Amino acid sequence: MDEVLIESLPDDVLASLEVRDRWRSRVARPGGGLEFIVTDLARWQPGSTVRVAFLRGDTALHKDVAAATRQITDACNLDLDFGVDEATGEHRRWTEQDTTYAAEIRVGFDLPGFFSLVGTDSNDPTLGPPVGRVGGRPHQRSLNLGGFTTARPARWEGTVRHEFLHALGFHHAHQNMRGPCENEFRWEDDPDYVPTQDPRGVFVPDANGRRPGVYTFLAGAPNFWPRQKVDHNLRTGNPPDVVAGPFDRKSVMLYSFAPFFYSTSPSPCAPMGNGLDLSDLDRRGLRLLYPDVEAGIADIAMRANRALSQLNGGQESIRVAHPAQEDRVLELLTGLATTRA
Ligand SMILES: [Zn+2]
Numbered sequence: 001m002d003e004v005l006i007e008s009l010p011d012d013v014l015a016s017l018e019v020r021d022r023w024r025s026r027v028a029r030p031g032g033g034l035e036f037i038v039t040d041l042a043r044w045q046p047g048s049t050v051r052v053a054f055l056r057g058d059t060a061l062h063k064d065v066a067a068a069t070r071q072i073t074d075a076c077n078l079d080l081d082f083g084v085d086e087a088t089g090e091h092r093r094w095t096e097q098d099t100t101y102a103a104e105i106r107v108g109f110d111l112p113g114f115f116s117l118v119g120t121d122s123n124d125p126t127l128g129p130p131v132g133r134v135g136g137r138p139h140q141r142s143l144n145l146g147g148f149t150t151a152r153p154a155r156w157e158g159t160v161r162h163e164f165l166h167a168l169g170f171h172h173a174h175q176n177m178r179g180p181c182e183n184e185f186r187w188e189d190d191p192d193y194v195p196t197q198d199p200r201g202v203f204v205p206d207a208n209g210r211r212p213g214v215y216t217f218l219a220g221a222p223n224f225w226p227r228q229k230v231d232h233n234l235r236t237g238n239p240p241d242v243v244a245g246p247f248d249r250k251s252v253m254l255y256s257f258a259p260f261f262y263s264t265s266p267s268p269c270a271p272m273g274n275g276l277d278l279s280d281l282d283r284r285g286l287r288l289l290y291p292d293v294e295a296g297i298a299d300i301a302m303r304a305n306r307a308l309s310q311l312n313g314g315q316e317s318i319r320v321a322h323p324a325q326e327d328r329v330l331e332l333l334t335g336l337a338t339t340r341a
Contacts, residue, residue: 006223007255008233009115013128013135018232020127023325040304041332042119042169044104045339046290046297049079050168053094053103055141056110057149062091065107065145068160075283077292078168080105098138105167108133108141109149114159116143119169120332126324143167158276162252165282169289173254174269175236179247182236184262184269188213197221211260250279297339304336 009017024041044050054062066082073080083092083103094102104123105116111133121127122142128135136142143163153159174181190210198204201221203212214234218225225233248254250273262269273279278286291297311330 006218006225006233007114008223008225008229009117010128010132010134011229012132013117014229014232016127016129016135017121020325024329040300040336041329042121043289043300043336044078044120044168045335046077046300047292047339049081050105051081051083051092051101051103052105052107053083053092055094055096055106055108057107059089059091061109061148063089065148065160066091068157069164071278072161072164072168072286075278076168076286076290078290080164094138096133096139101138104142105164106138106140106142108144109146111141111144111146113146114144114163116163116166118166118171122167124328126328155275158252158274161276161278165253165278165286168286170253170282170285173248173251174234174257176247179236179269180267181234181269184264184267185234186211186213186261186263187215189216214261217260246281248279248281249273251282252276252278253282301337301339304333304339308333308337 008014052066054065062082066080066084069080081092084090092103094106101123104120106122115134116122117124117127117134117136121136124136125138126136128137128140130137132140134141134144143166145160145163147153148156173179189212192208193210193212193216194206194208195212195216196204196206197220203217203220205211212220215227215230218230219227249268249271251271252273252275254269254271254273256271256275257269259265259267259270288296291300308330311326311333
C-alpha cells in the first residue's frame with residue numbers, strides 16, 4: 001500500500017470557506033432572493049485576462065508551467081497573463097510583502113502538496129486567516145505546486161492543469177453528485193479489521209489481510225485527517241457541480257486513488273484519462289464557463305443583472321450580518337453583469 005498524500009487546502013482556509021459557503025447558501029435559498037447560481041460566482045469574467053505571478057522558482061520552471069496551461073486557454077474565452085518581460089524572458093513575480101495584488105492567481109512552490117483556491121476565491125480578501133500563507137489576499141499563495149523547484153512529479157503537466165482548472169472555477173470530479181464515487185468509496189474498514197500501522201504510521205492491512213477503510217487510512221500518516229475533513233474533501237455534498245457537468249472518467253479533475261479506496265474493481269469511479277491532458281468534457285466545461293459566443297455571454301450577464309437587482313431591491317435576508325461577504329458578491333455580480341461579447 002503506497003503512501004498517499006491527498007490534496008487539500010489548509011484547515012484554517014477550509015474553515016473560512018465553510019463559513020462563507022454557509023452564508024451564501026442561506027442567501028441563495030429559495031425565498032432568500034439570490035437566484036444566481038452560487039457556483040457561478042467562482043467564474044472569472046468571460047473574455048477577461050487573469051494575471052498569474054510566481055513566488056520563487058526560475059524562469060525555466062515558470063515557462064514550463066505557463067506552457068502547460070495553454071491547453072486550457074486554447075479551449076475557452078479567457079486568457080492567462082504571466083507577465084513575460086519581452087527583453088529578459090522573466091515571468092511576473094509576487095512577494096509575501098505585497099499589499100496590492102501582483103496577480104489574481106499567486107503560485108507558490110514551497111508548501112507541501114498541490115492545491116488551489118477555486119476561481120475568484122483566489123483574490124477574495126476575506127478568505128483564509130489574515131496572517132496565513134494561503135488565502136485570497138495579495139501576500140498569500142492561492143495555488144501551490146509543492147516541490148516543483150526541486151523535483152516535478154511524474155505527469156507534472158497534468159498536475160499543473162488540474163490546479164489551474166481549480167483556479168478557473170472547476171471542482172473535483174469525484175465530488176460530482178452525478179458520479180458514482182460517493183457509493184464507490186470503501187468508507188469503513190473491512191469487518192473485524194485490527195488497526196495496524198507500519199513504522200511510518202500508515203494504516204496497513206492487518207495480519208489476516210483485512211484492509212483499513214478510507215476514514216481509518218486518512219486518519220493515519222501522512223494525512224492525519226479527522227472524519228469531517230474526509231467528508232469535506234471526498235463526499236459529494238449538496239451543491240450540484242454545475243462546472244463539471246456530467247461525471248467524466250477522463251477528466252483531469254478526477255483524482256486517482258489507490259485501488260483499496262474503492263469497493264469494486266475495476267471501479268466506475270477510477271480515472272480513465274492519461275493524467276496529462278484535458279478530456280473532451282473538460283474542454284466542454286471550459287467553454288460553458290467561458291463562452292465566446294454572444295448568446296452564452298449574454299445569458300451570464302442577464303442572470304447576474306437579475307441577481308443584482310434582487311440584492312439592490314433590499315431583500316432583508318441578504319442585507320444583514322455579513323457586509324464583507326455581501327460586498328464581495330456585489331463586486332463579482334457587477335463584473336459578470338457588465339460582460340460583453
Ligand atoms: Zn484538486
